[in-house]
Structures are given as structure tokens and as C-alpha cells.
Amino acid sequence: MSAPRSSATRRPRSDGRLAFWLVGPALLVLGVIIGYPVISSIVRSLFGDGIGESPFVGFDNYARALWGFGAPEFWRSVGITYLFAGVTIVLETVIGMLMALVMNQAFRGRGLLRASVLVPWAIPTAVAAVLWKWAFDPAGIINALTGSTIIWTGSEVPSIVAIIIADTWKTSPFIALLILAGLQVVPDEIYEAAKIDGANAWQRFWRVTVPLIRPAIAVAVVFRLLDALRMYDLPQIFTQGANGTATLSILAVQSTLSQLKPGYGGALSTLTFVVIFITAFVFVRLLGFDAVSRAERQRGER
Amino acid sequence: MTAPRARLKRRASRIGLGVAVAVMVLFCLLPFYWMLVSSLKDARDIFDNSLIPLEPTLVNYAAVLGSQNSFVLALRNSGIIAGSVTVFALLFGVTASYAIARLQFRGKNVVLALFLATSMFPGVAILTPLFQLFANLGWIDTFQAMIIPDISFSLPLGVWILTSFFRAMPWELEAAALVDGCTRGQAFRRVILPLAVPGVFTTAILVFISAWNEFMIANSMSQTSASQPVTVAIAQFSGISQFDKPYGSQMAAGVLVTVPLIVLVLVFQRRIISGLTAGGVK
Numbered sequence: 001m002s003a004p005r006s007s008a009t010r011r012p013r014s015d016g017r018l019a020f021w022l023v024g025p026a027l028l029v030l031g032v033i034i035g036y037p038v039i040s041s042i043v044r045s046l047f048g049d050g051i052g053e054s055p056f057v058g059f060d061n062y063a064r065a066l067w068g069f070g071a072p073e074f075w076r077s078v079g080i081t082y083l084f085a086g087v088t089i090v091l092e093t094v095i096g097m098l099m100a101l102v103m104n105q106a107f108r109g110r111g112l113l114r115a116s117v118l119v120p121w122a123i124p125t126a127v128a129a130v131l132w133k134w135a136f137d138p139a140g141i142i143n144a145l146t147g148s149t150i151i152w153t154g155s156e157v158p159s160i161v162a163i164i165i166a167d168t169w170k171t172s173p174f175i176a177l178l179i180l181a182g183l184q185v186v187p188d189e190i191y192e193a194a195k196i197d198g199a200n201a202w203q204r205f206w207r208v209t210v211p212l213i214r215p216a217i218a219v220a221v222v223f224r225l226l227d228a229l230r231m232y233d234l235p236q237i238f239t240q241g242a243n244g245t246a247t248l249s250i251l252a253v254q255s256t257l258s259q260l261k262p263g264y265g266g267a268l269s270t271l272t273f274v275v276i277f278i279t280a281f282v283f284v285r286l287l288g289f290d291a292v293s294r295a296e297r298q299r300g301e302r
Numbered sequence: 303m304t305a306p307r308a309r310l311k312r313r314a315s316r317i318g319l320g321v322a323v324a325v326m327v328l329f330c331l332l333p334f335y336w337m338l339v340s341s342l343k344d345a346r347d348i349f350d351n352s353l354i355p356l357e358p359t360l361v362n363y364a365a366v367l368g369s370q371n372s373f374v375l376a377l378r379n380s381g382i383i384a385g386s387v388t389v390f391a392l393l394f395g396v397t398a399s400y401a402i403a404r405l406q407f408r409g410k411n412v413v414l415a416l417f418l419a420t421s422m423f424p425g426v427a428i429l430t431p432l433f434q435l436f437a438n439l440g441w442i443d444t445f446q447a448m449i450i451p452d453i454s455f456s457l458p459l460g461v462w463i464l465t466s467f468f469r470a471m472p473w474e475l476e477a478a479a480l481v482d483g484c485t486r487g488q489a490f491r492r493v494i495l496p497l498a499v500p501g502v503f504t505t506a507i508l509v510f511i512s513a514w515n516e517f518m519i520a521n522s523m524s525q526t527s528a529s530q531p532v533t534v535a536i537a538q539f540s541g542i543s544q545f546d547k548p549y550g551s552q553m554a555a556g557v558l559v560t561v562p563l564i565v566l567v568l569v570f571q572r573r574i575i576s577g578l579t580a581g582g583v584k
Contacts, residue, residue, distance in 0.1 A: 030454050
């Protein structure tokens with residue numbers, strides 16, 4: 001694979017102009033649809049929430065969320081958001097990886113298996129949430145099957161467990177599909193070679209498969225992280241954010257829409273962004289997700 | 303290793319695979335099966351927890367497909383919206399990620415980080431200003447008011463998946479095509495794109511499903527049934543058909559919404575697997 005490249009195949013130094021025209025349209029769409037609203041929401045967060053004219057208050061809304069009146073609520077939200085994200089991502093990555101490895105095997109009916117695996121992901125979140133909410137009802141199917149009498153959405157721990165189960169079921173297929181796609185670009189020859197060299201299945205998995213599909217895993221996990229830290233629908237439909245399940249997104253929506261405080265809500269949205277940004281940054285660094293720079297370096301060395 | 307032992311081992315691994323497949327199918331489909339069972343129940347039997355519907359009834363489906371919900375129209379609208387989103391997101395995504403993966407230009411990491419950063423804001427921060435913008439343009443209750451935001455929601459994921467795919471493609475193939483007299487565009491279309499087909503179809507399936515299931519933006523932008531997608535139509539059941547327990551009809555609608563996606567995946571899943579990469583470069 002890594003045959004030395006002759007000078008004829010070396011690429012020109014810079015393709016700036018072509019790159020501009022290829023990347024430009026996508027960035028333009030994002031700038032208008034995400035950039036503009038985000039900036040106006042940040043600007044709005046610097047103004048107060050009163051009746052009539054809203055006065056400029058600087059960073060008062062932020063101070064209120066971070067150490068003022070709203071601080072207990074805000075930090076509790078940060079905690080529960082991280083708890084949901086951490087637990088669901090670990091579970092979903094393990095399950096998704098196992099699913100992808102099975103789906104990657106050759107056997108009859110593989111297409112049917114792939115379609116069934118995507119069913120949980122394909123059901124609209126709102127519908128899936130209603131399904132699970134009724135399944136977790138005290139008189140619902142979960143209690144009937146397990147013979148328990150837990151009031152799932154009535155107190156903190158059961159609510160959290162129920163939301164994690166529902167989310168894991170719903171989203172593992174997303175990770176599975178992305179890892180499966182990553183497995184597809186690993187040439188069979190590499191496994192054959194490792195097999196001939198005497199590597200057992202466990203070694204082949206950790207030493208050959210995982211390093212090769214690391215970019216695919218990283219993309220899947222990073223995007224899951226961004227989505228999980230913005231989790232809204234499931235806790236909203238299960239408990240309306242009660243029992244300590246109010247995630248950061250629920251808090252932001254409640255403040256902006258239900259309590260009609262767009263300034264404070266805007267500050268909460270911006271803080272959510274900051275929390276996610278820092279987490280994603282640390283995560284990308286920790287995981288050594290430098291698929292980009294590593295590829296660049298290798299190219300530079302040649 | 304002697305022959306019988308090898309055969310034994312092969313049989314053991316086949317059984318293991320069979321068990322794994324069975325567990326996966328049960329994990330994924332049991333809740334869906336329960337959804338199907340629930341959709342066939344009368345409102346009275348909602349807490350009847352028998353695993354097969356004792357008195358199956360189609361009242362919920364009749365309620366969903368009845369004229370007052372205009373559910374069929376909503377299915378069509380969802381198809382138009384999700385279809386357009388998939389086409390445009392792939393077009394923008396493929397070109398942008400080809401540039402990021404294959405061209406040399408400054409600020410590449412900044413561009414990738416920017417794509418990622420747009421997925422970091424809670425939707426509610428985007429919703430209100432966007433609604434005002436589209437209201438000023440007179441776009442409320444039009445398809446583009448949902449298509450364009452959905453494109454921008456799916457572009458970051460699309461660009462990142464496709465970039466990792468294009469990057470994994472062997473450089474030697476493209477170089478060889480260039481040496482053989484292809485232009486760079488031809489080399490991309492004839493050599494790189496066919497190899498990246500699994501990535502492109504994976505992206506297409508994920509984008510289509512997320513656009514098909516988008517609710518927040520659609521709920522604000524679509525005001526009449528002329529533009530309403532299915533997710534919004536389902537949410538409105540509670541107000542129209544059965545005040546107390548819309549559960550049955552929501553489950554029926556859920557089944558009706560999910561089945562087209564299953565068919566779509568069955569048709570296109572073959573493309574997720576590529577027979578080309580094996581042996582592409584030797």
C-alpha cells in the first residue's frame with residue numbers, strides 16, 4: 001500500500017483556487033443558515049428580558065447562569081448532560097462495533113440484517129420516544145415482561161436508566177453503519193496476511209482492524225458526542241425534564257420558548273456551545289484524532 | 303491442523319455467527335414489533351400486554367390515513383424534502399470533502415473544524431432567527447424553508463464521513479489515471495468516486511433518514527398541510543383525531559413512516575458494500 005511514490009505523481013504545491021470553488025458553496029450555506037442565526041442569538045444574549053424594550057445588560061445573563069440565580073439549575077444540567085452522553089456513547093460504540101463486525105461477515109440474508117439494524121434509527125425520534133414512554137409505563141410491557149413494579153418516569157434513577165436504554169437502542173445503528181462503511185475500505189488481503197502471520201482473531205481485531213478503521217470510529221463517535229450533548233427529544237417526551245433529567249438543550253428551550261426569556265435562553269445556548277466545543281476539542285486531542293494532520297505529515301515526508 | 307478439526311471449527315464459527323445475528327435482530331426489531339402490535343390495538347386494549355394482538359383492528363390505520371389527517375400528502379412532502387436534501391447535501395458534501403481530502407490548500411483544518419462547530423449549537427438558538435429570516439423572504443410554508451436548513455444540518459456529518467473516505471483511497475490510483483491522460487475531473491469521476499461508493503451511500507442513507515425525521519424546523523416552517531412533512535403530521539394527531547389517547551394512531555403512523563425507509567435501505571444497502579476496493583492496488 002505504501003509504495004514509494006515517483007516524482008511524476010507528486011501533486012502541485014497548492015490548489016487554493018479550485019479548493020475555494022469546491023468548498024465555498026457548502027460553507028456559504030452553513031454561514032447563512034447556521035452562522036447568521038447563531039450570531040444573532042449571541043447578540044440577543046447580551047440584552048435583558050423585560051416587557052417592551054430590552055436593555056443592554058452585557059454579560060449579566062451569563063453571570064446569572066454560571067454563578068447567579070440560575071447556577072444550581074445550570075450546573076445540574078451540565079452534569080446530567082455529561083452523564084447521558086458518557087454512558088450512551090460508550091454503550092452505543094461497543095454495541096455498534098459488534099453489529100458492524102457481524103454485518104461485515106458474508107452470509108445469506110445479510111441485506112435483511114442490515115435493513116433490520118437500521119430500523120431503530122429510521123423510526124422518527126418523537127415516535128420512538130412515545131413508544132418507549134408507553135413501554136416504560138408502570139402498567140406497560142417492560143414491567144409486565146420483567147415482573148417488576150418500577151415507576152420508571154417517576155423518580156430520578158429509573159428515569160435516567162429508561163432514557164439511556166431508549167437512546168442506546170435508537171442510536172447504536174448509526175454508529176454501526178458508520179463503522180461498517182469504514183470496514184469496507186479495509187482490503188481483505190490485510191486480514192489474510194495477518195492470518196498467515198499467525199495472528200488469532202483477537203489480535204487481528206485489535207492490531208489490524210481497529211487501527212485501520214480508527215478514522216471511521218472517530219467520525220462516528222465525535223458526531224454522536226455532538227448530538228448526545230444536545231439531547232432534547234427523549235428526556236423532553238419522557239419526563240419534560242423533571243426528575244433531574246433536564247439536559248442543557250431542554251433548559252435552553254424552556255427559557256427561550258416557554259418562559260419567553262430569549263436573552264437568558266440565548267446565553268444558555270451559547271454556554272451549551274462552549275461546553276460542547278471544549279468537550280469536542282479535548283476529545284479530538286485525547287483520542288489523537290489527527291487523521292487529517294497525520295495524513296498530511298505522511299505526505300510531507302515522502 | 304487436520305481436516306476434521308478445521309471443519310469443526312468452521313461449523314462452530316457459523317453457529318456463533320448465527321447466534322450473533324439472532325441477538326442483533328431481536329435487539330433491533332422487538333421494540334418495532336411491539337410498535338406494530340400496539341398499532342393494531344383498540345384504544346381500550348392499550349394496556350393489554352399480550353405479545354400478539356388478540357383482537358387486531360385497523361382503526362388506527364384508518365384514523366391515520368383518513369382524509370382529515372392528510373397523511374398521504376405529508377408522506378409525499380417528506381419524500382420531496384428528504385430527497386432534495388439528500389441530493390444537494392451529497393453534491394455539496396462530495397465536492398467539499400474531495401477538496402479537503404485530495405487538494406492542498408491552507409486552512410484545511412480550520413475548514414473541517416468550522417464544519418464541526420456548526421453542529422455544536424442547540425437547535426433552539428438557530429430556530430428563532432431563522433424563522434424571522436425566512437418570514438422576511440416570504441418562505442414560510444414552502445419546501446425550501448425546510449430543505450435548506452436540513453442541508454446545512456447534514457452537511458457537517460456528510461463532509462466528515464466523505465473526507466475520511468476520500469482520504470483512505472489509494473493515491474496511486476488517481477496518480478495513475480492522471481499519467482494515463484485523464485483530467486483531474488475524469489480521474490475523480492472514474493476512479494475515486496466509484497471506489498468511495500460505500501461511503502457515499504452510507505452518507506446518503508444517514509442524510510435521508512435524518513431529513514425524513516427532522517421535526518423542530520419543520521414544525522415552525524410548515525403551516526399548512528401543503529408543505530407539512532410526516533413528523534409534524536404525527537405530532538398533530540393528538541389535537542385532531544383522538545383527544546385522550548393518540549398512542550395507537552401514533553404507533554400506526556410510526557409504522558407507516560418507517561416502512562418506506564426499510565424498503566429504501568433494502569434497495570440501496572447493496573451499495574454499502576463495495577467489491578472494488580479489494581484488489582484495487584497491488
